[in-house]
Amino acid sequence: MTLRVVAAPDSFKESMSAAEAAAAIRAGVLETRPDAEVVLAPVSDGGEGLLDVLADDQVVRHRTPVSNALGEDVEAEWLQSGARAIIEVAKVVGLADIAPDERRIMDSDTRGVGQLVLAAIEQGCLQIVLGLGGTATNDGGAGMLASLGARFLDAAGLVLEPTPAKLRGLHQVDLDTLDERLGQVQLVMASDVTSPLVGPAGASATFGPQKGATPEQVEELDQLLANLAFLVEAQQDQSLSAVPGAGAAGGLGWALLVVGANPRPGLELVAELLDLEQAVAVADLVITGEGSFDEQSLQGKVVQGIARMAARHQTACHVLAGRVGAMDEQVLREHGIAGASAITPPGTPLPEALAGAEQNLRRAAAALVRDY
Structure with missing residues (x-):
């Protein structure tokens, strides 16, 4: 047999x-x-390696000029299968792509992720899957939101760069300027991380040290993310910072929840896309x-x-x-x-x-x- x-x-x-x-x-x-x-x-849990396990002859590979975690110009790969885009955030703002002696968590952000989301929208994608994990960032997704049109303002109404260092002066977040096309696409965040945005089990405390944050920076980052969440959630009259997975990818998970993303366990989603259950059933x-x-x-x-x-x-x-x-x-x-x-x-x-x-x-x- x-x-x-x-x-x-x-x-x-x-x-x-x-x-x-x-x-x-x-x-x-x-x-x-x-x-x-x-x-x-x-297989992958939705983090690093996501594109490798989902790439086949049926998908289109795109390479788009974006900013990496430190704002440097790079080209990031993403996949398109029909009207579905698949983005691996580690391909854009990955920690492994930055030498240990060059990692500056206070100056790093996720703008490149937002740039890929816009690229997928412009290609006509109606569903955008983002695999979270392996990032060099801890900006609460502020960079991504900025690329999608959000504005971060200080007390004088001046626009701030979305890095943690610049967000020390954050006084107001303007979400009214977000790209209207976001309402026409389904965002899916794939991650098996269950951390909330802030607190002892949050993004900064759990993953900050792995990204080079000192104990003092971990405390400051946690306070910055708490302020960011307070300003946004007061507008939306909803609390998302305690949702499991909000702390994924340095708080990028929280920002995706803010713009209506649907959270899915990473392995579950990957198995579904690969039709793995059927293969296992007859093995x-x-x-x-x-x-x-x-x-x-x-x-x-x-x-x-x-x-x-x-x-x-x-x-x-x-x-x-x-x-x-x-x-x-x-x-x-x-x-x-x-x-x-x-x-x-x-x-x-x-x-x-x-x-x-x-x-x-x-x-x-x-x-x-x-x-x-």
Whole structure:
């Protein structure tokens, strides 16, 4: 009987994209079982790698001149499938694109994201999906709102640049000048982050330090975002800053909620766009994976979502990862995981493990289906 396998890994950070990992799994499976049917389904939680997993021969790739997080001119890629646009914000204002010694969180903003939204509207897109995550910014989405027409004013009525440093003098936010075409499109924000905009679990406190913010800057950024939210929400007579996901991408999630975006769990949306559920339903085995698999992987990340999907269809799910932490087998079974294996031999130095990840993943997949 033909073995039907779905290869649905996340990216292996610093070594393989999700697409490269899926291809390595497929190669390993076919090495042992040449007659197997392998569906490639690399996945993402909506953050970094979103475009890679959704790009295929049916989509149009656009490259649009925009501003990066520091206001520098760059070209950012986005996808169009019919009337749907797909934007990965990390491709525009990504933290990984800025050298550590050049990161200036107080001078960074999301104007480039708004520029891509306008580009998608001008291409006739009626639905715009934005994958949040991996940004160098913590501006509460002020930059995006500015590109879409909003004005940020000081006490004298002068227009402020939408960076945190300039928003120290924020006194008024004018949303009446927002682009009217926003009312004609559906915005969808894809993210698995549940942080609110402000507070101990908010954007600044949770993600600011990862972006280079000092403890003093974290406190100031939190106050700036609180003031921004107060000025906007008083106008709209609604409170959005406490909505789960408002703190995603340095508060970009909150700004998208302000302009009416519909929040969706990232993996859920990606799985829907890939029609992944149907592939899993008829498979004999699902192989997923990531760079490091431990208890945190079972708290809303890609691997957990894939395992739950497999469990709904009583399909065996196995995890292959660069490193596997100590995990109780009963806990794995409760999450729908039949087993988890490390692809890297014990004691392998990290540089060697990263360099050999693709080959090791292929070998691990071959061994897995040999014993299946």
